[in-house]
Amino acid sequence: xxxxxxxxxxxxxxxxxxxxxxxxxxxxxxxxxxxxxxxxxxxxxxxxxxxxxxxxxxxxxxxxxxxxxxxxxxxxxxxxxxxxxxxx
Numbered sequence: 079x080x081x082x083x084x085x086x087x088x089x090x091x092x093x094x095x096x097x098x099x100x101x102x103x104x105x106x107x108x109x110x111x112x113x114x115x116x117x118x119x120x121x122x123x124x125x126x127x128x129x130x131x132x133x134x135x136x137x138x139x140x141x142x143x144x145x146x147x148x149x150x151x152x153x154x155x156x157x158x159x160x161x162x163x164x165x166x
Contacts, residue, residue, distance in 0.1 A: 095154060102150045109143045 116135060119127045 098150055098153050102147065102154070105143060105147055105150070109139065112139045112143075 113136060116127070116132045119132070
């Protein structure tokens with residue numbers, strides 16, 4: 079009875095890296111949804127949003143996506159994880 083069972087849980091760092099990679103993979107979907115928001119804005123001349131505000135919104139979303147992607151990529155590369163690596 080001295081046999082120890084292998085742990086079912088992943089190492090904390092490995093688990094964290096995988097969640098960061100998952101976040102990187104979902105980032106384009108979130109970006110597409112955020113870019114679609116201006117299509118929902120009212121188009122009436124009395125209540126409408128100015129085109130300049132829409133362009134500023136789109137540019138802000140784009141900048142946020144670039145910054146988030148860079149931070150996530152840096153977090154993954156800092157740990158030296160291979161995206162295709164699988165734990166047994």
